[in-house]
Amino acid sequence: MSLPNDDNMSPHAQLSSHFFGDLLDSVIADVASECHRIARLGLDRNLDEEEEELRLSAQARAMVADSSNSGETTSKYVVDIFGQTHPPVATEIFDCMNCGRSIVAGRFAPHLEKCMGKGRKARLKVTRSSTAAQNRYSRGSPSSTYSYSNSTSMNRLSNGAPGVAGEEYSNGSFEEL
Amino acid sequence: MSTRNPSYTNPKSCKHLADYKLRHRLNGFNSLQEHLKTTPAGKSSVSQSQTKIPRCGFCDGYRERLYLCLICSSVSCSSHTLLHSQSENGHDIAVDVERSELYCVLCCDQVYDPDFDRTVMLKHIMDLPPNRSGVADEEGAVRRSSKRRRLVSGLEFDSKKSKQMVSMRDRRAKSCYPWGLRGLNNLGSTCFMNSVLQALLHAPPFRNYFLSDQHNHEVCRKRSSDRLCLPCDIDVIFSAVFSGDRLPYSPAQFLYSWWQHSTNLASYEQQDAHEFFISVLDGIHEKEGKARSPSIDNGDCQCIAHRVFSGLLRSDVTCMCCGFTSTTYDPCIDISVNLDTPNCSPTGLANKSVKPNENTGISTLVGCLDLFTKPEKLGSDQKFFCENCQERQDSVKQMSIKRLPSVLCLHIKRFEHSPARKMSRKIDRYLQFPFGLDMNPYLSSSVVRNRFGNRIFAFEGDDLDTSAEYEIFAVVTHSGMLDSGHYVTYLRLTNQWYKCDDAWITEVDEGVVRASQCYMLFYVQKTLYYKANEDLSCQPISSRRDPFVPIAGCC
Ligand SMILES: [Zn+2]
Ligand SMILES: [Zn+2]
Ligand SMILES: [Zn+2]
Ligand SMILES: [Zn+2]
Ligand SMILES: [Zn+2]
Ligand SMILES: [Zn+2]
Ligand SMILES: [Zn+2]
Numbered sequence: 001m002s003l004p005n006d007d008n009m010s011p012h013a014q015l016s017s018h019f020f021g022d023l024l025d026s027v028i029a030d031v032a033s034e035c036h037r038i039a040r041l042g043l044d045r046n047l048d049e050e051e052e053e054l055r056l057s058a059q060a061r062a063m064v065a066d067s068s069n070s071g072e073t074t075s076k077y078v079v080d081i082f083g084q085t086h087p088p089v090a091t092e093i094f095d096c097m098n099c100g101r102s103i104v105a106g107r108f109a110p111h112l113e114k115c116m117g118k119g120r121k122a123r124l125k126v127t128r129s130s131t132a133a134q135n136r137y138s139r140g141s142p143s144s145t146y147s148y149s150n151s152t153s154m155n156r157l158s159n160g161a162p163g164v165a166g167e168e169y170s171n172g173s174f175e176e177l
Numbered sequence: 178m179s180t181r182n183p184s185y186t187n188p189k190s191c192k193h194l195a196d197y198k199l200r201h202r203l204n205g206f207n208s209l210q211e212h213l214k215t216t217p218a219g220k221s222s223v224s225q226s227q228t229k230i231p232r233c234g235f236c237d238g239y240r241e242r243l244y245l246c247l248i249c250s251s252v253s254c255s256s257h258t259l260l261h262s263q264s265e266n267g268h269d270i271a272v273d274v275e276r277s278e279l280y281c282v283l284c285c286d287q288v289y290d291p292d293f294d295r296t297v298m299l300k301h302i303m304d305l306p307p308n309r310s311g312v313a314d315e316e317g318a319v320r321r322s323s324k325r326r327r328l329v330s331g332l333e334f335d336s337k338k339s340k341q342m343v344s345m346r347d348r349r350a351k352s353c354y355p356w357g358l359r360g361l362n363n364l365g366s367t368c369f370m371n372s373v374l375q376a377l378l379h380a381p382p383f384r385n386y387f388l389s390d391q392h393n394h395e396v397c398r399k400r401s402s403d404r405l406c407l408p409c410d411i412d413v414i415f416s417a418v419f420s421g422d423r424l425p426y427s428p429a430q431f432l433y434s435w436w437q438h439s440t441n442l443a444s445y446e447q448q449d450a451h452e453f454f455i456s457v458l459d460g461i462h463e464k465e466g467k468a469r470s471p472s473i474d475n476g477d478c479q480c481i482a483h484r485v486f487s488g489l490l491r492s493d494v495t496c497m498c499c500g501f502t503s504t505t506y507d508p509c510i511d512i513s514v515n516l517d518t519p520n521c522s523p524t525g526l527a528n529k530s531v532k533p534n535e536n537t538g539i540s541t542l543v544g545c546l547d548l549f550t551k552p553e554k555l556g557s558d559q560k561f562f563c564e565n566c567q568e569r570q571d572s573v574k575q576m577s578i579k580r581l582p583s584v585l586c587l588h589i590k591r592f593e594h595s596p597a598r599k600m601s602r603k604i605d606r607y608l609q610f611p612f613g614l615d616m617n618p619y620l621s622s623s624v625v626r627n628r629f630g631n632r633i634f635a636f637e638g639d640d641l642d643t644s645a646e647y648e649i650f651a652v653v654t655h656s657g658m659l660d661s662g663h664y665v666t667y668l669r670l671t672n673q674w675y676k677c678d679d680a681w682i683t684e685v686d687e688g689v690v691r692a693s694q695c696y697m698l699f700y701v702q703k704t705l706y707y708k709a710n711e712d713l714s715c716q717p718i719s720s721r722r723d724p725f726v727p728i729a730g731c732c
Binding site: 080109 | 188220240242273275276278287289354358360362363364365366367423424425427429430432433436437539541543607609610611612613615618623626630631633675678680681682683684687688689690691692
C-alpha cells in the first residue's frame with residue numbers, strides 16, 4: 001500500500017506510514033484469509049435464513065403497529081377458541097387447602113398469602129438484593145437447580161454498569177383485567 | 178432444509194494439491210511443522226529463522242504477502258509465486274508464511290487440506306502449556322455423549338408410550354383443537370405462574386413424561402408418606418389440562434404446594450415468571466433427582482427437569498501471556514442473556530461480524546447469543562492466576578455451550594439496575610427472535626475451533642449425536658411496567674399459534690408473536706418438535722378431520 005505524498009514527508013513519517021500501511025495490508029489479508037476458510041469449509045452461518053426471519057419480524061411489527069393504530073388489538077376478547085367467555089375475576093369456588101374456607105378462585109392467591117402468614121409485610125426488600133437472588137438459586141446445595149447468567153453481566157455490574165442484581169418482574173395483572 | 182453440522186466434511190482439494198500429496202505425501206508438511214509458530218491468541222505463522230526476515234527470492238521484497246514453496250522452501254512474494262512454479266516444474270503448492278495457510282499457485286487460491294491442518298494443530302497443541310490447551314482434554318466428553326444418546330432415545334420411547342396414554346386420557350375430548358389447550362384461571366395476580374405452566378405443559382419431552390404416567394400422582398401418594406410432592410401437583414395439572422375439559426382450570430393446589438415449597442420467596446405479587454420457572458424445576462429436581470440418583474451433580478441428574486432442560490456451559494479463561502487455558506464446566510437449566518445493544522454490535526471474529534442486523538439497528542436474539550459467546554478481556558481488577566506462568570496475568574474469557582438441552586429456555590434480561598440509585602427499570606426494547614434457531618455457532622466445538630483458526634481437526638466434543646437446530650414452541654411475554662404488568666404465553670401447536678392469557682385461549686397470527694415483547698423463549702430440538710407435532714395431530718381428537726376449524730364454526 002502506498003500512501004500519497006510520500007515525497008513530502010520526513011523520513012521518519014515515511015517510515016511510520018509505510019509501517020502502518022504494511023500492518024493494514026496484513027490485517028486485511030488476515031481477515032480475507034479467515035473468511036475464505038470459513039466459506040470454503042461451509043462454516044458460515046446461514047444468513048439467508050437469518051435474514052428471512054428478520055424480514056418476517058419486521059413485517060409483523062409493521063402490521064401490528066398498523067392495526068394498533070386503528071384500535072384493533074386493544075379490544076377485549078369476545079370469546080375464546082372454544083366459544084366461551086370468562087369473567088374478569090374467576091368465579092369458580094373451592095375450599096382453601098390451608099383453612100378449609102370457601103374461596104373464589106380469582107381471590108385465592110391474596111387469601112392464601114394471608115392464610116399462610118406470608119402477609120404483605122413479610123415481603124422483605126432484602127430478598128431483592130443480588131446475593132439473595134443468588135442464594136435463592138443455589139440454596140447452598142450442590143445438587144440444586146440453578147439458572148445460569150453469564151458472568152459477563154456480573155463483571156459489568158461490578159463496573160457500575162447495568163447488570164443482573166435483584167432484577168425481577170412483578171405482575172399486578174389483576175388491575176389490568 | 179439446510180442442516181449444517183458443526184463439523185465439516187473435508188473440502189475437495191484442487192488437482193494440484195492432490196498431485197502434490199501423491200508425490201510428496203506428508204514430507205513437506207512434516208518438515209514445515211517445526212517452523213510453525215503460534216501466538217497465545219491462536220494465530221499460526223511460519224518462521225524459518227529467528228533473525229532473518231523472509232524475503233522474496235526474485236525481488237527481495239518482504240512487505241508483500243510471502244509464500245514458502247513446500248518442495249524447495251524458497252520464498253516468493255505474491256507477484257512471483259507463479260514465476261517460481263514456472264521455473265521449477267511441479268512446485269505448485271506453497272504456504273502463506275504469515276498465516277500458515279496452503280496456497281495453490283496454479284489456481285491462485287487458498288486451499289485446504291485436513292492433513293495440513295492437523296499438522297498445524299498438533300504443533301499448536303505442543304506449543305501450548307501441557308494438557309491445558311482448551312482443545313483436547315476430553316475423556317469426559319465421550320462418556321457424556323454416549324450417556325446423552327441413551328437419554329435421547331429414552332425420551333423417544335416416552336413419546337411413543339405417551340401417545341397411547343394420551344389417547345386414553347383423551348377419550349372424553351371432543352375438541353377440534355390440539356390437545357391440552359385449556360385456559361388457567363388467574364388466582365389473583367398469578368399470571369407469572371400461568372404463563373410458565375402453559376410453556377411447561379407443552380414442552381414436548383416434559384409433556385411426554387407426565388402423559389406416559391412416569392410420575393403418577395396416585396401411585397406416588399400411595400408410595401410415599403410425604404404429602405408435599407411438586408411433580409404430583411404437576412401431574413394433576415397435566416391430567417386436568419389433557420382431559421378435554423374446556424372450562425378454565427384453577428391451579429390452586431399447585432400454587433399452594435409450590436408456595437410451601439418456596440418458603441423463602443417473596444410475596445406472589447412480586448413474583449417473576451423466570452424465577453418461578455427456576456423454582457418449579459428446582460422443586461421437581463428435589464423430589465425426583467434425589468430419589469433417582471442422590472449422589473450425582475446436576476450435569477448428569479436424571480430427574481425429568483434436568484433431563485429436559487439441563488445443558489452444560491463451558492467457560493475458558495486464557496492467559497494472554499502464554500496461552501494457558503483454564504476450562505470449567507457448569508450445568509445450567511436455562512440461559513439468561515443480556516439484551517445486546519444495537520449499533521455497537523460485536524465485531525471481531527470474521528464469521529460473526531457479518532450480522533444482518535447491523536444496519537437495521539434492532540436487537541436480535543442472535544446478537545444476544547453472539548454477545549454471550551464473545552471473547553471478553555477480563556479487567557485488570559480480576560486478573561487471572563495462570564498456573565503455567567505462576568502469576569497473575571491478563572486474560573480472555575469466553576463462554577460456549579458444551580452440551581445443549583432438549584428444551585432450551587432463553588431468558589432475556591429486561592432489566593436495568595442502577596446500584597447507585599438503587600433502582601431497577603424495565604427495558605422495553607423490542608427483541609427480534611427467530612422461530613428456527615441454529616445453536617451451532619455457540620457450541621464449544623464451534624467456538625474453540627474458531628479460536629484456533631477453524632482448522633480441520635477433531636476438536637473435542639464435536640457432538641454429532643445431538644442436533645443444534647431448534648424450533649420455538651412457546652414465548653412468554655411481559656407487558657407493562659416493572660412492578661405492574663401482565664404475562665401472556667404464546668404456544669405453537671401443530672404450527673398454529675395460540676395466545677394463552679390466563680383463562681383466555683385465542684388463536685393468533687404468527688405475526689402477533691413475532692412482534693411481541695419476549696421475556697422467555699422456549700425452543701425444542703427440531704427433531705423433537707416435528708415428532709411432537711405428529712403426536713398431536715394424529716390423535717383421535719374428534720370426528721372432524723380438520724383440527725383448525727375457525728372459531729365461529731367450531732362445535
Ligand atoms: Zn385459607
Ligand atoms: Zn517478488
Ligand atoms: Zn520450489
Ligand atoms: Zn490448484
Ligand atoms: Zn409425587
Ligand atoms: Zn435433577
Ligand atoms: Zn500464562
